[in-house]
Amino acid sequence: MLRALSAGAAGMSLPNVLSASDDQSFSGPAKRCIYIFLCGGPSQLDMWDMKPDAPSEIRGPFSPIRTSVPGMQISELLPQTAKHADKMAIVRSMHHDNANHDVGILYTLLGTSNPPSLTAFPPKRDDHPALGAIASNLLGVPGELPAWVSLPRPFTTGARFYKGQTAGFLGPDYDCFSPNEAKIDSLGDKEFEVRSLNPVDGIDLDRLRSRQDLLANIDTLGDSLEKIHSIEQAAQCHEKAFSMLTTNATRDAFDLSQESSKLRDRYGRNEYGQSFLMARRLVESGVRTVNVFWTFYGEDGCQFNLWDNHGSDKPVCGGINNGLEMITAPYCTPAFDQCYSALLEDLSQRGMLDDTLVVVVGEFGRTPRINGSGGRDHWPNCYSTVLAGGGINGGQIYGKSDKHAAFVDEKGVTPDDLAATVLHAFGIPPEAMIKDQQNRPIPVTRGNPIRELFS
Numbered sequence: 001m002l003r004a005l006s007a008g009a010a011g012m013s014l015p016n017v018l019s020a021s022d023d024q025s026f027s028g029p030a031k032r033c034i035y036i037f038l039c040g041g042p043s044q045l046d047m048w049d050m051k052p053d054a055p056s057e058i059r060g061p062f063s064p065i066r067t068s069v070p071g072m073q074i075s076e077l078l079p080q081t082a083k084h085a086d087k088m089a090i091v092r093s094m095h096h097d098n099a100n101h102d103v104g105i106l107y108t109l110l111g112t113s114n115p116p117s118l119t120a121f122p123p124k125r126d127d128h129p130a131l132g133a134i135a136s137n138l139l140g141v142p143g144e145l146p147a148w149v150s151l152p153r154p155f156t157t158g159a160r161f162y163k164g165q166t167a168g169f170l171g172p173d174y175d176c177f178s179p180n181e182a183k184i185d186s187l188g189d190k191e192f193e194v195r196s197l198n199p200v201d202g203i204d205l206d207r208l209r210s211r212q213d214l215l216a217n218i219d220t221l222g223d224s225l226e227k228i229h230s231i232e233q234a235a236q237c238h239e240k241a242f243s244m245l246t247t248n249a250t251r252d253a254f255d256l257s258q259e260s261s262k263l264r265d266r267y268g269r270n271e272y273g274q275s276f277l278m279a280r281r282l283v284e285s286g287v288r289t290v291n292v293f294w295t296f297y298g299e300d301g302c303q304f305n306l307w308d309n310h311g312s313d314k315p316v317c318g319g320i321n322n323g324l325e326m327i328t329a330p331y332c333t334p335a336f337d338q339c340y341s342a343l344l345e346d347l348s349q350r351g352m353l354d355d356t357l358v359v360v361v362g363e364f365g366r367t368p369r370i371n372g373s374g375g376r377d378h379w380p381n382c383y384s385t386v387l388a389g390g391g392i393n394g395g396q397i398y399g400k401s402d403k404h405a406a407f408v409d410e411k412g413v414t415p416d417d418l419a420a421t422v423l424h425a426f427g428i429p430p431e432a433m434i435k436d437q438q439n440r441p442i443p444v445t446r447g448n449p450i451r452e453l454f455s
Contacts, residue, residue, distance in 0.1 A: 026138055028427025029391025029454065030357040032283040032290075034343070035131070035422070036276075037108065037155070038336070039295035040101070040308030041383070043366035043376055046327060047075045048384035049092045049405045051368075058368050058404050060324065069395040077333040080341035084388075086395040087344050087353065089453050091385045093399025093408040096364070096415055099378040101308070102160075104363030109155075109164020111419025111445060123166045126437065131422055132289035133167035133174040134444050137434055139426065143286035144249045146177035151275040154178045155293040165291070169436040176291070179254065253285035254278065266342045270331065273339040280346055283356055294336070306332050307362060311375025323374040344388055357390025357425045361418065368404040382407050385418060390425045393455040416447030424449035 043060075045051060050064040050073065064073035067085030074082055074090075081088075096113045098104060102120035107113045110128055129137070132148030141147040154176075155162050167174035252258065256274060259281070267273035272294055279290040295306065311323040327333045340360065347353040365383025366376030382401045388394060400410040420430050423444055430448065433441035 026427040026432070028425050029355060030389075030425035030427075031355040032288050033131075033135075033357040033359065033390065033422060033425070034276075034279045034283060034290050034292065036292045036340075036358070036360045037294065038307050038360065038362040039105075039155070039293060040306060040362065041104070041364045041366060041378060042307045042362045043309065043324075043327065044092070044382065044384040044401070045366065045368065045376070045405050046324070047078065047333070048090050048386065049401055050075055051403065051405055054368075054404055057370050060370060072395065072397060075333075077328065078337045080337050081344075084341055084344045087348065088386050088388045088394050089392050089396045089398055091387065091398045091413055091418075091450070091453075092382075092401050092405075093410065093412050094361075094365075094383045094385050094414075094418070095408050095412055096380045099364065099380050101363060101378070102162075104378075104380060105155075105162050106164065107415040108361060108363045108418075109162060111164075111415055111422075111447070113415045114446070119163075121160045121162050123161065123163045123168070125169060125171070127163050127166065127168035128442075129168040129170045129174065129434065130164045130166065130176070131419055132176055132291065133170050134423065134434060135288055135426055135428070136174045137167070137170050138428055138432060138444075139288065142288065145253060145282070145286045147287065148174070148176045148289045148291075149282055149287050150176050150178045150291040150293065151278055152179070152271055153293070155291075155295070157295075169442075170434060171437075249285070253282055253287070256281070263346070266338075266346075268335055268338045268342070270335055272331070272335050273342070276339040276343045277346075280343060280352075284350070284352065309366065309375045310377055311371055311373030324370065324376065325374070347389060353389040355390060357392065357422065358388045359418075359422060360386040365405075368406040379406075385413070387421070387453060391454045392425075393453060396453070398450060398453060413450060414447060416445055417450060418447070420445045420447035420449040421453065424451070425454070 045058070046060050046062050050062070051059050052064055053059075063076050065076045065079065065082055067074055067082040069085040072085050072090075074085070096104070096107055098107070098113075098118075103118050106115060106118065106120040109130060111131055112128065115128065136147040139147075150165060154165055165176050167176075256264065256278060259277060264274065264277060267277040272292075275292050279292055282290050306326060306329075309324050309326050343358065344353065347356050347358070362383065364378055364380035367379045369376075371377055382405055398411060399408065399413060401407065402409045423430070423432070428444060430443065430445050432444045434444055436442050
């Protein structure tokens with residue numbers, strides 16, 4: 001009891017979400033992954049899979065533009081991204097069977113379209129682990145930093161904390177670390193605050209180190225007793241937590257002030273741009289997986305799925321009309337175009353793109369036909385995902401949609417296959433096993449990796 005409670009008495013605010021594991025024999029071209037989730041369902045027809053010859057009610061108001069790859073076109077809303085098409089593989093044949101946000105999110109974050117339950121929240125300890133947890137379990141936790149981080153905060157909508165953000169049955173050792181709350185104002189004047197790394201009020205680093213010594217002394221009281229696995233797990237997490245709180249490595253990785261003003265401007269002085277830059281800093285410092293959740297919080301605190309462009313005659317959340325025109329708002333496609341292109345450019349210039357996999361995905365796409373309110377509705381039957389780096393052979397399009405981007409024509413890809421592709425980039429095959437709470441071997445995925453994407 002003393003062991004279990006003493007870390008809390010030591011005054012740490014860091015959640016018990018850290019892990020340790022021995023390296024396994026898996027090896028692939030990717031050493032790290034930045035997984036970008038565009039909450040709400042981005043439109044394939046208005047971004048990645050345009051149909052300029054379709055009727056106006058299908059093709060929409062935007063035009064395709066040329067990219068750096070001859071014959072490859074994307075939306076005029078993505079002019080900076082178009083310059084980096086040679087680094088990207090666009091998968092135009094994603095699909096699954098459910099048009100509900102919660103289920104689509106569950107499929108995408110868990111990496112399976114056949115979960116034991118379609119209940120998307122709250123997470124439970126018998127859930128299948130997310131990709132970041134699987135990678136941590138099989139590949140180990142490198143260095144002093146956590147192996148898996150989510151930015152700018154955990155993915156929640158109101159009281160809903162979605163599955164796919166924990167280690168599930170692998171246990172809390174492999175859960176995701178999040179900076180709790182990291183809001184950056186529209187001008188970027190506020191720094192990225194990582195409250196999880198701050199000791200509680202009144203506990204400075206000297207007192208924290210003193211309490212670390214106390215915890216070590218308490219631990220020795222039980223050396224002659226039979227070791228309890230859960231206590232050993234807690235001790236490992238406490239040791240890692242103290243290291244993160246008392247050394248500079250973690251604080252430096254989360255310190256955006258160490259980047260030049262010019263580079264911060266290039267990414268964009270907004271929450272998303274600075275989160276993308278933070279993701280690059282983290283993977284450069286040793287974090288293996290970073291999830292970036294792109295969803296919008298208005299000044300009044302209201303949250304909504306800004307990629308969810310149904311259209312409406314009534315203003316929503318902060319006076320923003322949720323029609324197709326919303327994706328042209330500064331915090332949507334223009335901001336994404338700026339920071340995504342900056343990320344690819346930055347990783348490439350630093351020599352990191354070859355071993356950093358960057359994934360852009362939503363929970364589904366949008367209906368081919370524009371509705372009566374000037375927007376598009378949910379559409380899981382065909383949508384697009386973009387991958388770059390981490391061994392991906394850029395400048396290619398995989399799969400094919402029909403003439404209206406309504407259904408898959410060739411080479412269909414499911415959320416299971418996308419998960420298998422991410423793991424394949426790390427060198428983890430679909431038949432690799434992890435163990436559940438009963439120590440039973442469970443396959444990491446039931447999908448098939450898209451091997452054709454890799455060089």
